[in-house]
Amino acid sequence: MPSKFKIAPLALALAAGLTALSASAQEQLVRIGVSGPLSGANAFAGKDNENGVRLAVEELNAQKLKVGGKLLRFELMSEDDQGDPKAGVNVAQKFADAGVKFVLGPYNSGVAIPASRVYNDAGILMSTVGTNPKITQSRYPNVFRIVASDNQVGGSMAAYAAKELKIKTVGVIDDRTAFGQGIADEFAKQARASGLSVAGREFTNDKASDFSSILTAFRAKKVDAIFFGGYAPQGAPMARQMKQLGLSNVRLLGGDTLCSPEMAKLGGDAVGENVLCAQAGAMLDKQPGGPAFKTRYKQRFQRDPDVYAPAFYDQTMFIAQAIKSANTVDAAAVGRALHTMSYQGVAGTYGYDPSGNLKKTAVTVYTFKGGALSPLASY
Numbered sequence: 397m398p399s400k401f402k403i404a405p406l407a408l409a410l411a412a413g414l415t416a417l418s419a420s421a422q423e424q425l426v427r428i429g430v431s432g433p434l435s436g437a438n439a440f441a442g443k444d445n446e447n448g449v450r451l452a453v454e455e456l457n458a459q460k461l462k463v464g465g466k467l468l469r470f471e472l473m474s475e476d477d478q479g480d481p482k483a484g485v486n487v488a489q490k491f492a493d494a495g496v497k498f499v500l501g502p503y504n505s506g507v508a509i510p511a512s513r514v515y516n517d518a519g520i521l522m523s524t525v526g527t528n529p530k531i532t533q534s535r536y537p538n539v540f541r542i543v544a545s546d547n548q549v550g551g552s553m554a555a556y557a558a559k560e561l562k563i564k565t566v567g568v569i570d571d572r573t574a575f576g577q578g579i580a581d582e583f584a585k586q587a588r589a590s591g592l593s594v595a596g597r598e599f600t601n602d603k604a605s606d607f608s609s610i611l612t613a614f615r616a617k618k619v620d621a622i623f624f625g626g627y628a629p630q631g632a633p634m635a636r637q638m639k640q641l642g643l644s645n646v647r648l649l650g651g652d653t654l655c656s657p658e659m660a661k662l663g664g665d666a667v668g669e670n671v672l673c674a675q676a677g678a679m680l681d682k683q684p685g686g687p688a689f690k691t692r693y694k695q696r697f698q699r700d701p702d703v704y705a706p707a708f709y710d711q712t713m714f715i716a717q718a719i720k721s722a723n724t725v726d727a728a729a730v731g732r733a734l735h736t737m738s739y740q741g742v743a744g745t746y747g748y749d750p751s752g753n754l755k756k757t758a759v760t761v762y763t764f765k766g767g768a769l770s771p772l773a774s775y
Contacts, residue, residue, distance in 0.1 A: 431501035434476035437629035448708030492518035506574035528578040544676035550582030552759040553674040558590035567614035571626035580625030632662030689742040710741030
């Protein structure tokens with residue numbers, strides 16, 4: 397009798413093991429990596445991006461998609477690249493070692509440029525919101541920019557400043573990052589082409605908090621607006637210091653990184669209709685799936701989506717559609733499918749040219765009203 401009681405647990409364990417093996421044989425694991433700043437001043441953006449992918453992964457798993465007769469199981473693997481190029485390259489190598497074939501990120505252009513080579517060499521498909529044109533100039537077949545580039549965003553902001561705001565003289569500041577310098581270059585180029593006078597070009601860095609000397613110099617030049625190529629953690633105190641220096645009537649212009657609730661949160665009453673920013677994509681609330689996405693996001697994460705959660709969500713869903721279309725999880729085959737397909741996401745329509753840039757994308761100019769983004773125009 398005692399021996400029977402010893403055998404029974406062993407038999408159950410073997411049966412459970414065989415069942416698990418059978419289940420895994422019918423499953424295809426798809427690891428989705430996310431590379432972004434989960435620490436430091438831009439951690440709010442990194443977490444927002446991660447949440448966009450997480451929501452997509454959860455919804456895809458609920459759909460129970462199959463490829464080659466196997467159930468796809470999507471798994472999120474998120475890593476902190478600290479917004480630092482060296483750390484971003486290390487994250488890329490970590491993903492390669494872990495067998496990740498699809499990566500959403502990096503967030504920062506300065507990280508995306510060197511990391512793209514690692515991803516290309518490892519056969520990993522990379523989808524970034526880095527806007528610097530250099531990212532796609534290498535024409536790696538599996539590198540995709542899922543938003544508008546600096547050329548489009550910076551150019552749209554300059555066109556709006558000239559045509560709608562009737563700005564005559566503008567000062568330009570950048571934070572010397574690949575993103576900040578790139579978008580400031582494009583803005584300045586388009587500003588001159590639109591008839592604006594660029595009164596000067598000043599530089600800071602992405603750790604700075606005191607901009608009084610730069611702002612004082614621009615005050616002396618009587619500029620109508622200041623364009624800042626940089627991120628919200630510097631843009632918000634810049635807006636506060638402009639107010640303190642009596643530059644309340646001088647508009648602060650920027651790219652997509654200033655189109656963040658973080659601007660209003662950090663800038664307080666210094667951030668209002670004096671601040672304008674240009675963001676890739678059409679107005680989310682005007683898109684067919686936009687309001688429903690915002691509702692699902694808030695229910696899941698108890699906060700509103702920030703700038704890029706919709707794009708990260710959309711591209712994850714697009715990758716899943718491409719996997720289904722190609723009938724494989726091979727990254728190269730999925731990349732080829734992405735180049736030939738189009739996808740209607742919550743933030744707009746996605747389709748890529750041979751370099752991995754969006755064939756067509758809207759750019760929306762926003763301002764702030766009551767601490768919230770308020771759209772002004774789409775291009």
